[in-house]
Amino acid sequence: MSASSPHLGDIGSAELDEIYQFAVELGKNAGQKLMDGVHARIGGSISGISSDDANMTSNLAFTEKDSSVDIVTQVDEDVEHFIHEAIKTKYPTHKFIGEETYAKTSSSAREYLITSSDPTWCVDPLDGTVNYTHMFPMFCVSIAFILGGRPIIGVIYAPMLHQLFSSCVGRGAWLNESTRLPLIRNAPASDKRAFNDINDNIGIPPMPSNAPSKCVFSCEWGKDRRNIPGGNMRRKIDSFVNMAAEKGGENGDGLQGMVHGVRSLGSATLDLAYTAMGSLDIWWEGGCWEWDVAAGIAILLEAGGLVTTANPPEDPETAAIEETKLGSRLYLAIRPAGPSATETGRQSQERTVREVWKRVKLLDYTRPGL
Amino acid sequence: MSASSPHLGDIGSAELDEIYQFAVELGKNAGQKLMDGVHARIGGSISGISSDDANMTSNLAFTEKDSSVDIVTQVDEDVEHFIHEAIKTKYPTHKFIGEETYAKTSSSAREYLITSSDPTWCVDPLDGTVNYTHMFPMFCVSIAFILGGRPIIGVIYAPMLHQLFSSCVGRGAWLNESTRLPLIRNAPASDKRAFNDINDNIGIPPMPSNAPSKCVFSCEWGKDRRNIPGGNMRRKIDSFVNMAAEKGGENGDGLQGMVHGVRSLGSATLDLAYTAMGSLDIWWEGGCWEWDVAAGIAILLEAGGLVTTANPPEDPETAAIEETKLGSRLYLAIRPAGPSATETGRQSQERTVREVWKRVKLLDYTRPGL
Incomplete structure (x- = not known):
């Protein structure tokens, strides 16, 4: 799965870019819906330190009698439905595997789920469900695009942490679309244009000489x-x-x-x-x-x-x-x-x-x- | 330490408000300095999903040869010095206990540190040092104001999480100055004016009936x-x-x-x-x-x-x-x-x-x- 052998099959560079951009926007919108669920439960929006969350007002309508478990289950299903519909509309021939959809249709999870080499989306609308139920910020939406059995695009958005992780094979991995991952490197990390050198790991610290010590x-x-x-x-x-x-x-x-x-x-x-x-x-x-x-x-x-x-x-x-x-x-x-x-x-x-x-x-x- | 018996001694309500506001601003500024250290290490600033971090450009100058450990130690000491100086200037009669200052001056930590009933500040410039060294977001600055041996004002700012926690005795506890803590309650949480009712815990879920199960x-x-x-x-x-x-x-x-x-x-x-x-x-x-x-x-x-x-x-x-x-x-x-x-x-x-x-x-x- 190295960037130098992307195994892209029939998908060209421009199409890959388009799929990547679609996945990132989908992740942002899905994460926003997770925050809508948080705001609905606290009866208001959480303001940022600056005014960064001004756009995060809830547009979901929960009644006061809904329990937190009901709300979380509803959000989970709604967000997967939202993602699934968006993918079906944009890429009707692509396959889709989502946690909620799968749980409802399968009696056994003992089979491998990704068995085809076709373009496939693999989605967890809400990872860290217990955290989400408790409003502990370590929850996120996870969207992968898989080709030839390999995940080649990944989008993870943790909205309460203000952190969007994304990657596309050959184009690098990014925090909030502008800072290269890993964060820790001695070379400047913010030059997104230099993705031709994305596999350059100069400046990234090696694993400690006595690892796992210091890890x-x-x-x-x-x-x-x-x-x-x-x-x-x-x-x-x-x-x-x-x-x-x-x-x-x-x-x-x-x-x-x-x-x-x-x-x-x-x-x-x-x-x-x-x-x-x-x-x-x-x-x-x-x-x-x-x-x-x-x-x-x-x-x-x-x-x-x-x-x-x-x-x-x-x-x-x-x-x-x-x-x-x-x-x-x-x-x-x-x-x-x-x-x-x-x-x-x-x-x-x-x-x-x-x-x-x-x-x-x-x-x-x-x-x-x- | 209940809000109904604040034990404020000679400190009046207006003075307490002033100290609280000072502590919150101090926490914000100190947290910004912690982020400056992060930005210095990655050679750029981390943009937010929105444009919320536009003001977070680094103003510290580290040379490329500085190791991460040197930088972290320097940030830790610099931030404590910054907090200590601000307190000395504003409240010259108050006592001060800080982790870095204490570590340099004491041979034993086996004595109780808060022994006086005088106004005392107790400060950790950087809690979660290992996390900070690894740029894992769970780090923060911690500032407490103690009176009569009891912490009556608390400010915790985790800048990479965009979360500021603050409280003042009798005035409630808050996330980002606008959302009441705890987050989970059935009553609206955003009405800051209602601090007379701050001890009203109606709407907050009880501990589970079979706790620690479900916790x-x-x-x-x-x-x-x-x-x-x-x-x-x-x-x-x-x-x-x-x-x-x-x-x-x-x-x-x-x-x-x-x-x-x-x-x-x-x-x-x-x-x-x-x-x-x-x-x-x-x-x-x-x-x-x-x-x-x-x-x-x-x-x-x-x-x-x-x-x-x-x-x-x-x-x-x-x-x-x-x-x-x-x-x-x-x-x-x-x-x-x-x-x-x-x-x-x-x-x-x-x-x-x-x-x-x-x-x-x-x-x-x-x-x-x-």
Whole structure:
């Protein structure tokens, strides 16, 4: 999925630009509808520090008796319907996979959802539903455009954070359409015209030489909270502890990861977006569905990040580091990295993957064919 | 610290308003300086979705050779100096406690820092330093004004999130100066004039009847990561697992908290701010210093929240729920809550405190006199 081999098939550059622009506008409008739901619940709009939110007045009409759960469900369905209709109108031949639509029509989620090489949209109208219900700002809309089974356009908009992440294969990844991702680089980041050099990772810091030490590690507790031996929660906790522990205590074997910080945001989509930004160094998770990660993977890869499987192979030191399979439900993401005196950026990312694999347990989220 | 007994001593209402307005402006200006540091590091400004950040161009001059750590340390010190000078100029008789100043002048942090009843400012120029270093948006400046040992004004500004939290005793707690906290309430939230009724918690949801179930639980891994028996990390992990686990697995005793979500943001100050907002239901932490929590406690209490000790008493069912002691380093915060048909808001908060105490371990962060 590198920018130099976009696999665009019949889609030309101008058409790709048009699809990208359409996706960005769709994401902005959908995010605005999420904020409308927030404003309806608080009975007014949240003003910005400046006057930036003057346009954010609600146009949804909820009655006072509606419960917060009713409103959230309604917003979720309305926003997916809005996105689906817009896509059907503009691109009637494209396929569509959305979380809400899928939940209503399928009895099993055990099949791979992206099986065709046709142009396909993969949409989560609201990622971070629990956050949204609680009005914690870490929620977003996620829109991916997939071609040949690969997400090549990604749009993630977190309206309460004022952050729009977007990418198109070969055109770079961006915050708010004007600042290149990752944010952290020593070269000027604001020259959007220079997208011919978008794969230039000079100035981006390499992964720390003793990673995962000095890394910010992002992980989620997830929904599988059965506290049973061999269950996913215990495997996760053991992994988190290995990543977090200082050297010198127990667990021996030099496995103590000593990460700089452990973060849990409650949104897989935003975990990927912040990894693309370079703010999270490592994200490790199991159990996500395609709509949770498709746009985030597009953005992370275009920013220069790496995504592979969460589950460690038998020999983490030598196993091939394979590109993630959309739908595998098991993800390990590493932020974009530039070269050091002794390694390429990619080498420092792969070294980090192996160090994470040594410290984490196998998670049990299977799918046919895996 | 209730609004009905402000303990204002010699400070009259007009003077209090003036101090509040001064603190809010100081917070805004200090937060702008934090963003200047971000912009300096990325070599440009981050544009907003709208044109809201047009005024956010950097006026700091860093050279390209400065490392990110140098820049962060410099920003931290510069912002504290800026705040300290502004306070010295405006209120030369007030005392000042700041994280950076304190770290340079004290060999031990084991003494209580707020020992006088005199007007005192307690300032963290940059909370969430790891986040700031990584340009993860969960960082902020925190400014508290303390009288009689109680924080009565709080200002927290997270500039990259576009969120300003502020409160003054008897005048309510606010997001961006215009939306009352907590956000979640059925009554209109935007009528700032009605501050006579600021303690009216009608419309704010009570704590869930089976809390901590259905609650968003916020906790931090912290800096003490020694993986040793009886160490704080293991005590924390055991507590997190008790709060998170589903019923039906191990640990027995009905201790499974089944919280709706577990969040770790990496900023104690913002944990408190989001608890005041109602977005986090429960925050439980040990190890914070006064500057980490003073402004957040002011805002949370004014919003109608509760803060007590993190460490469970011998009989969590019957022990008195005492007001937190600033400097105790052990905090359990519960979001604002309104009445149900069977309980007052306060009763639902106290019930939640007891349910948390049953599930958490004693943490070891001592101070003389505790």
